[in-house]
Amino acid sequence: MATETSDPVRLPPGPRWPKLVQGAVVLALRYQSIAALGRKYGPSFTLSLPALGHAVVVSDPVLVKDLFSTSRELIGRPKQNLGKEVLGEGSIFNLEGEALQARRKILLPPFHGKSMRSYERITEEEVRREIATWPEGVEFETLEPMTRITLNTILRAIFGAEGPALDKLRVLIPAAVNFGSRLALAPSVVKKDLGSWSPGGRFVKFKREVDDIIFSLMSEARSDPKFAERSDVLSLLLQARYDNGEPLSDRHIADELLTQLVAGHETTSTQLSWAIERIRRHPSVLTRLTEEVDAGGGEYMQAVLAEVQRTRPVLTAALRRTKKRIRMGEWVIPEDTIVMASTQLAMAAENSFPDAAAFKPERFVGQAPNPFAWIPFGGGMMRCIGASFATMEMEVTLRTILGEFQIEPTNAPDERIHTRGVTVAPGRGGRIVVHRRTTGPAHTSDSVPAGEHTTA
Template identity: 45%
Template sequence: MTVATLPAGPRSPGFTHTIQLLVGRTRAWRRWRARYGTAFMVHTPRLGRTLILSEPAEVKALFTAPTDQVEMVNSPLAQVLGPGSLFALAGDEHRKQRKLLTPPFHGRRLAVYEQLIEQETVREMNSWPQGREFGTMESMMRITMNVILQAVFGAEGAEFDELRELLPKLVLVGSAVAALPVPRGLLGRYGPWARFTRLRHRYDEIVEILIDRAATDPGLSEREDVLAMLLQSRYEDGTAMSRGEIADELLTLLTAGHETTATSLAWTVERLRRHPDLLARLVAETDAGGSALREATLLEVQRVRPVIDATARTVIAESLPLGRWILPRGQGVLISIRLMHDNEELFPNARTFDPDRFLDVRPGTFSWIPFGGGTRRCIGANFATLEMNVVLRTLLRDFTLEPTDAPDERVHFRGVALAPADKGRAVVHRRAVRSDRIAQADPARARA
């Protein structure tokens, strides 16, 4: 029998670790890292006694471990997104499902979305107040919501209007019940799980209508949206996805492709306003038709302000040798994205916001990990990267963003995502915009 070897950690009662994480996650991670090193044990709400990893070689080994040794098991998001979601599947089932979902977010199909993203961005930014401070996060949420709805379903209509209202509520309540082990019966029909169940039931009803409509569409084979592709896709044995699987995966794409991208964009605004020299360089680059510094800036924003600060795995082998440690079956592990991005060996002057570090240098696959890694890396990472690039390009092209000497916005934990506490405050002034661009994005405004 192999004897487990695990690192040390704080000796305080487990519930105090949870409180520290709820009150100040980043401070807690950094304090424990300073005291115990790149690996330590703490109590987390969902995994119990958990190994926290941030040593690069050990993180890489965990990401690349075979799926019959390490998997994402009992993910709290699985309870929210459903049994057909990628978050709920493991091993072969996960691999087969992921294979079906990959094509819409890569290659030629990815390029189809660029014009859609720009149109939605221009339409939303036309409503921005000028010369008056406002929070950008809700606006970014509307952009990403409209984009992902059209990318997933491919059209507009009453159902889409209802989904625009329903999904933010579903995400908010779902994040709360996923973050903490809330009993399902808490407060009966007035509790968080009861509210989530009602919202999820209505979502399923709407998706059922949209599936029926798509299934009878004579032009289904010509459509570019994700729903059309999933209805036509087949597993390796020739079987089709069930309606339940489609509903769960679409919810996964809608939620994952909505809040996290919008939050990163709000953080981008927050960072740029506090770095006026960089902001001026970005405007000049955009006016000249360039993109290298903009792409580097988005990489750096996601490094210093990761929206998700950890990704989980569970050991399913009898034991797992991992660097300095031997992990027993059932051991929960959190790879700390926050602490990896703080690593001075990987990123010199790591606490400094410096996009130039990524100019002409691609980040390491197992060191820059805002989208996770291994077989569980976010399937929509390329889509999110494109969306952030287009939205930031449009903002820099169409508006002057005022710098500020205000303190950095604090990090606010929203249950799953880490957002700017003041919602990415901005003050903007419109730059000269060609009338044909306005007409293309918002015909009603052009006629006015």
């Protein structure tokens, strides 16, 4: 682990361009610029960015482990994050230390165990509803359909039954995410509410509209005669208690639900589009995956998704902030400095993944990856609480699509990486060509026909 020190500061080398130039390059070409800097400087280097100041980038698994496992007295959450200014002060993205630990203890149960089984059925229903209208034999983008699937799934998982309120959220949330993901990378002054004309003011309007809907759904849930029996996330959080018996405030529940809606669908839908982009360009992988789906297996599916996340991570870094001057490996990093665990560089390292540039799901068959080299969900106390939910969604979605359709391979060039604010997506939307299958097990015995729905 990293340790506190009074030794002289010693930062990794890095580019000497002016701060504004570095910021502009990293913002415009985040994925490509980080890859180039990794090739030039190795697994650790220092950036100087307008909004963050000095930022130390690390990707060696030893240093990543240090970053994720060092005590919260030495390393915490960045001051510049998606918390208070975008998602609200009650969001887990705005917590650290004991408050974060206590909140995680409340938030994790709804995304595990018995609840997860009901979410699997919801996911399959949403996939079947979406793919019922897919055209055959023509190429189309999957990013938008995947976004509908993941948004509808998380909405139903969080709030339960369908209704007019969820219809409103289906419109509001994508617009808020599209705007908020760009606002998140802006300086703090841009995020402030300076009136309806300002970017911060426009986002506050989005959040106020979402809040109104969420508070009305809270009231409906509490008045439900079967409230205690409900398994949707909203009802579970309304009934949850801290160790001292205190409930979450309604304000904090609303902020957490917005956080889960925002963080819980865009990243997963983007990763699914990358999965389509990758398997279409690797026919042997596509064939083996389809055969496994037909046989009812799942090991290779898990390996494929792990390799998609490794080679095309949608989030490129996990950020932390030093609270004290620390020694991390050979470096001495001053107090109040951003340290980035580069998801992108860590998972592209030859030392951790031989022949790293190649798409080889076989590397994960029967072998769990090093948790400090394979880090698509971050790590430590700030690891994504929805990791299991997202993995389930991806598995169910791909399994259902492959059961219904034959995906047409392609020898087209790889889709370029396109930055969309916080995430990076396939430049052409993860395009696909499908043909409805006439042989093979296209439906499971308990599948629900497209258009029919049950509540969680």
